[in-house]
Amino acid sequence: MRRPGLLYVPFWATYVFLYTPIVVLVVMSFNAGDSPYTFEGASLKWYGELAGDATVRQGLVNTLIVAAGSTVLSTVLGTLLAVGMARYSRSRLLDAFGLLPAVLPDLVLAIALLVFYAAVQMTLGLHSVIMAHVVFGMAFVAAVVRTRLSHADTSLEEASRDLGATPLATFTRITLPTLAPGIVAGALLAFTLSIDEFVIAFFTAAPTEPTLPIVIYSMVRFGVTPEINALATILLAVSFTVVIVAQRMTRLTESFR
Template sequence: MRRPKLLHVPFWATIVFLYLPIAVLVAMSFNAGESAYTFEGFSLKWYGELLADERVISGLVNTLIVAVSSTAIATVLGTLLAVGLARYTRSKILDAVALMPAVLPDLVLGIGLLMLFITLNQTLGHHSVILAHAVFSTAFVAAVVRTRLTGADTSLEEASRDLGAGPVTTFVKVTLPQLTPGIIAGALLAFTLSLDEFVIAFFTIGNADPTLPIVIYSMIRFGVTPEINALASILLLVSFTAVIAGQRLTKIGESRAQD
């Protein structure tokens, strides 16, 4: 049956609404002029300006430190959490509590973590941002790995235990290899989320050198420039690449599981 062409109108209208502002931002990052709103010719000079901007480079280094560290913590904790929820508990309440940081507003989570650090008399800095990012990233990793566990072949784990392997050996040699695509996808998602997270970092960083999103916020307070457009375009490319890689790894894992 042929679908009416009018049904395509809402779809393409939604696509344009979502992606047209992003396309304009990327296009204006190649603007030769000083204005962020009037295109005066093609140029790559603003990408060169980024390399010479010490604030941007310092913020990028801080962001990478936070993102890599929090991703490592979240990947380990999220994987263990997913296995525990899928294999050793059958509680919807625990499922909801474990995944709650993923749906809580960033503002609420940021204020709550700030109050926790102050109550514990902990100084704020990059270490507090790493722990804060690990909190919400763990929930996302757990959700991705939990999805992978749903399609995993439990008969291999049962066979391993029947042959005398202990829980740890079974997990390392049987369960973990099956979960590897999901773990990598979850880690990429956690890294992407940490890379451009602003609100939680703003509340928990204290007087330490700012991360890149905070640097961008301080820059746009005085107006948007083509340099900011160029920086946003690079972050967009990194995020897009990580998301696509995560999706591909998930599909590869599903295909192998079906085979």
């Protein structure tokens, strides 16, 4: 006996709530007028404006540098950490320690790093943001790779060791290939999180080298311009494509297993 009718009211309310602002942003980005509130005919005017905005372009370049750098470091460190925690340690404390950066409020991590950088008198720049992003990126990569490890069959590793392979050989020939999908997923996660990260970058970046979220923050703070709508639409389109492609890919790899 199922009467799901009533249940679907909050269900649809959730989707309306989640998507109304997005639809408004996208529609308004094609506005020919200057008002962010009333639609006065379609045009690509704001996209042109955006293309000529050097601050946005520089912000995007900075963000991509930070995301690429922190992803590479996070992936290497996170994967090693995950394998080490799963295979060479039984410490619950270490497990909690590895997850800490993922559960700590971003503001706390941000000010802690700001204080630390000031104490060691490090100049701020893109490198300080990269170092900061690796702290949480590594934790997420380690968490994703560990889930993969816990499903992995350990008998192959045992066989490799019994046949006399060194830990290094076992790792590169057996563990790493088994973990590859998890590592890729972890790297993608670290990259996405870094691209979108604002709070930590806000505290650890040099004012002269803002990342894109910092640029967006100052745009949003100092007045509502339809140019933000155009930027929002482009970012939305990119994220949606990436998420859908990733979804397709995981389904594809799952069907091959």
